[in-house]
Amino acid sequence: MSRTIVVDEVTVAYGSGEPVLTGVSARATPGQVLAVTGPSGAGKTTLLWTMAGLLRPSAGSVTVDGEQIRDRDFAVAQQVVLVPQDNGLAAILTAAENVQVALIAGGVTPPEARRRTAESLERLGLSGQTDQLVEELSGGQQQRTAIARGLALHGDVLLADEVTSELDASNRQKVIDLLREEAFRGAAVVFATHDPEAAAACDAELHLVDGRAEVVRGPSPVGH
Numbered sequence: 001m002s003r004t005i006v007v008d009e010v011t012v013a014y015g016s017g018e019p020v021l022t023g024v025s026a027r028a029t030p031g032q033v034l035a036v037t038g039p040s041g042a043g044k045t046t047l048l049w050t051m052a053g054l055l056r057p058s059a060g061s062v063t064v065d066g067e068q069i070r071d072r073d074f075a076v077a078q079q080v081v082l083v084p085q086d087n088g089l090a091a092i093l094t095a096a097e098n099v100q101v102a103l104i105a106g107g108v109t110p111p112e113a114r115r116r117t118a119e120s121l122e123r124l125g126l127s128g129q130t131d132q133l134v135e136e137l138s139g140g141q142q143q144r145t146a147i148a149r150g151l152a153l154h155g156d157v158l159l160a161d162e163v164t165s166e167l168d169a170s171n172r173q174k175v176i177d178l179l180r181e182e183a184f185r186g187a188a189v190v191f192a193t194h195d196p197e198a199a200a201a202c203d204a205e206l207h208l209v210d211g212r213a214e215v216v217r218g219p220s221p222v223g224h
């Protein structure tokens with residue numbers, strides 16, 4: 001199944017602070033990769049967390065196929081997968097265990113979880129690191145493990161937050177190709193990045209400056 005995620009005039013603040021996103025709209029559709037760009041602090045992570053149901057907007061809405069996302073549980077049920085910027089891995093588990101735990105928590109049977117884990121780590125070039133503890137992996141290997149976990153979940157919406165920041169040029173290209181493959185599979189992919197070349201290769205771009213959408217390349221964000 002494929003799903004469209006729509007961000008409609010969203011305003012988000014942390015606690016009682018000033019909004020860090022103001023009236024931002026975006027649309028990610030199946031088969032496409034949407035780049036979210038902008039300088040450090042512009043609000044890219046905040047936008048992805050809001051799309052993942054981890055932050056609640058004070059105005060506007062995020063919907064998946066018309067259903068409003070109110071919290072993370074609902075987003076998970078809608079197959080919205082987040083690969084976070086800080087990788088979110090358990091340091092004292094192995095690379096494979098990190099992927100398998102996520103799959104089993106998502107209702108995948110253990111044999112299928114083992115199969116998908118091996119396949120996904122292999123796609124990221126990590127077959128040799130399967131049984132290594134995450135804390136023993138390099139920063140780039142950890143980042144690729146987090147991506148492997150995200151891909152193994154086979155989400156309908158894949159939110160990838162700065163997932164190439166620690167990678168060398170060849171791994172960076174490999175990950176961009178994998179995001180493209182996810183879109184080809186039918187996922188709606190959102191990729192927050194500082195890399196203008198990577199963004200240029202995406203189907204659409206939302207550029208944030210100080211929490212506002214300044215330049216939008218690609219389809220109309222909310223279809224009106």
Ligand SMILES: Nc1ncnc2c1ncn2[C@@H]1O[C@H](COP(=O)(O)OP(=O)(O)OP(=O)(O)O)[C@@H](O)[C@H]1O
Nearest residue numbers: 014017020038039040041042043044045046047085
């Ligand atoms: N937990 C938090 N509490 C309060 N303010 C926060 C919190 N997280 C982020 N912010 C603020 O929200 C704004 C947007 O931050 P965000 O992390 O979304 O930006 P970003 O574009 O992802 O930056 P970077 O490229 O550096 O990752 C910044 O001003 C930041 O200081």
